[in-house]
Amino acid sequence: MLILTLKAAAQYDEPHRPQLHFSPPANWMNDPNGMVYADGEYHLFYQYYPNATVWGPMHWGHAVSRDLVHWENLPVALAPDKLGLIFSGSAVLDARNSSGFGTAKKTPLVAMFTYHDMDGEKAGRTDFQYQGLAYSLDKGRSWTKYDKNPVIPNTEKLKDFRDTKLFWNEALKQWSVVFAVGDHVRFYSSPDLKSWTKTGEFGKSDGTHAGVWECPDLFPLTVGGRTKWVLLVSINPGGPNGGSATQYFVGDFDGKTFRNDNPPQNIFWLDQGRDDYAGVTWSNAPRGRRIFLGWMSNWDYAQQVPTAKWRSAMTLPRELGLAETAEGVRLVQNPVRETQALRGRKFLSMKNYRLENEMNLDNGGSPLAELELEIDLAKTPATKFGVALTNAKGETYRVGYDAEAKRFFSDRRKAGRNDFSDLFAVKPHTAPRVVTDQTLRLHLIFDTASMELFADDGTVAMTDIFFPTEDFTRLKFFGLKSASQWNVPESVFFTQANAWNLKSIWR
Ligand code: FRU
Numbered sequence: 001m002l003i004l005t006l007k008a009a010a011q012y013d014e015p016h017r018p019q020l021h022f023s024p025p026a027n028w029m030n031d032p033n034g035m036v037y038a039d040g041e042y043h044l045f046y047q048y049y050p051n052a053t054v055w056g057p058m059h060w061g062h063a064v065s066r067d068l069v070h071w072e073n074l075p076v077a078l079a080p081d082k083l084g085l086i087f088s089g090s091a092v093l094d095a096r097n098s099s100g101f102g103t104a105k106k107t108p109l110v111a112m113f114t115y116h117d118m119d120g121e122k123a124g125r126t127d128f129q130y131q132g133l134a135y136s137l138d139k140g141r142s143w144t145k146y147d148k149n150p151v152i153p154n155t156e157k158l159k160d161f162r163d164t165k166l167f168w169n170e171a172l173k174q175w176s177v178v179f180a181v182g183d184h185v186r187f188y189s190s191p192d193l194k195s196w197t198k199t200g201e202f203g204k205s206d207g208t209h210a211g212v213w214e215c216p217d218l219f220p221l222t223v224g225g226r227t228k229w230v231l232l233v234s235i236n237p238g239g240p241n242g243g244s245a246t247q248y249f250v251g252d253f254d255g256k257t258f259r260n261d262n263p264p265q266n267i268f269w270l271d272q273g274r275d276d277y278a279g280v281t282w283s284n285a286p287r288g289r290r291i292f293l294g295w296m297s298n299w300d301y302a303q304q305v306p307t308a309k310w311r312s313a314m315t316l317p318r319e320l321g322l323a324e325t326a327e328g329v330r331l332v333q334n335p336v337r338e339t340q341a342l343r344g345r346k347f348l349s350m351k352n353y354r355l356e357n358e359m360n361l362d363n364g365g366s367p368l369a370e371l372e373l374e375i376d377l378a379k380t381p382a383t384k385f386g387v388a389l390t391n392a393k394g395e396t397y398r399v400g401y402d403a404e405a406k407r408f409f410s411d412r413r414k415a416g417r418n419d420f421s422d423l424f425a426v427k428p429h430t431a432p433r434v435v436t437d438q439t440l441r442l443h444l445i446f447d448t449a450s451m452e453l454f455a456d457d458g459t460v461a462m463t464d465i466f467f468p469t470e471d472f473t474r475l476k477f478f479g480l481k482s483a484s485q486w487n488v489p490e491s492v493f494f495t496q497a498n499a500w501n502l503k504s505i506w507r
Helices: 002-009 118-122 337-342
Strands: 027-038 041-049 059-065 072-078 085-093 109-116 129-136 162-169 174-181 184-190 197-202 212-223 226-236 245-253 258-260 277-281 291-295 318-325 328-335 343-355 369-376 384-390 396-402 407-411 429-432 439-447 450-455 460-465 474-482 485-489 492-502
Touching: 027 059, 027 109, 027 277, 027 291, 041 072, 041 085, 041 291, 109 162, 162 212, 174 212, 184 212, 197 258, 212 245, 212 277, 212 318, 226 277, 226 318, 245 277, 245 328, 328 439, 328 450, 337 343, 343 369, 369 384, 384 439, 396 439, 396 450, 407 450, 407 460, 429 460, 474 492
Parallel strands: 027 085, 085 162
Antiparallel strands: 027 041, 041 059, 059 072, 085 109, 109 129, 162 174, 174 184, 184 197, 212 226, 226 245, 245 258, 277 291, 291 318, 318 328, 343 492, 369 439, 369 492, 384 396, 384 474, 396 407, 407 429, 439 450, 450 460, 474 485
């Protein structure tokens, strides 16, 4: 009954409502939590406040997907209790029943989350965050909190002590957890998910410390026949274009602690747009895939964005990998191939085409589109080029490449509503190119209120949201003579350009 009620309540047709991305039926959402694959379902839990469209006492909302594209909303999974609010955390399938929470017939899903004791915080204490467990024996539909919580108490009284990501540690043949402690991450291990011992810590003098460290994840990926470990650490504020963003480190994990391959001052960003935060990966994904999902917003303005019934969406699920580049080993990401199921009419298919002037695309008036473009830089005199979205009101969003600066850009300054926050549309967001190939590749996915760019096979990602007062019904290509003269065209040579309309996931 409740499931039907939730579905009926959510029409998913309000202004700015994402049609390709997960968003909650109503009210406030932030970080993705508890992402685990089990019994054919990708679980997505999320930081949720069910009573308002701004942040409030945190619950875990819940949705599941069988294909990483379509989502079914389920009732709230975890609610605050006398130990506190339910902050971010993760879940695993405890196939060996090492926790003892299972039965002969039922394998437990075990979640570890951070309790946040609001009263403790208000009283000026510093030990108001600690880690708790809950388990489910019915495919995540109902959860029981462990009666001996917390399992990792905050004995050192550290103010920021949160965001637990569990993973199976093959080196120790135990469970491990990584979580954020202010300016570093810690690793603990456990035979049973209940009793935990600290094994190491990382990061006090690595990467950026312009803001507090949050929401880490640690996982192995292979590159050139070697295994490398990737550590994600979200940071707020201090992102490359302002506010919240996620940095990553590449190195080794010996089962106890992480060692950075790069000099400590090097900073690598997972996504250089402004709207991809607190992202982590699914546990237990089939065939060893490493699939990532982020919160598509930024603490700079998340609570002010102009949506009426709900606030925030997630990014598309993305497959992560590593690549050897001229600059070293880098994280690469691309939308999961399942996303292609959304492709509808192909409205552009061309090879070796020289664009001399702006060109309107035959996108049928739909803002939902996917473009795969290849540009030959040696044959392209334009200094700035890309794709513009516009509507009848003349609101315009632009994304593309600045060949002079060798940077991708995303410009939402004239893309509609930006009056709700001084921090939303300050300047164009830019990101340096990583590879030096003569062919530049742009893979773009446009939803009603977002753009995701995966450039050069996913070596650069940018995610930005926007709020046009009417949908962006028009799409066009542009090439410009100089970065400062927006009205003087210059040519762009496309070796390939393909584009599709995309179908809504909610219809
Ligand atoms: C990140 C974060 C986490 C915390 C949660 C609270 O966006 O601040 O560190 O667990 O949100 O909702």
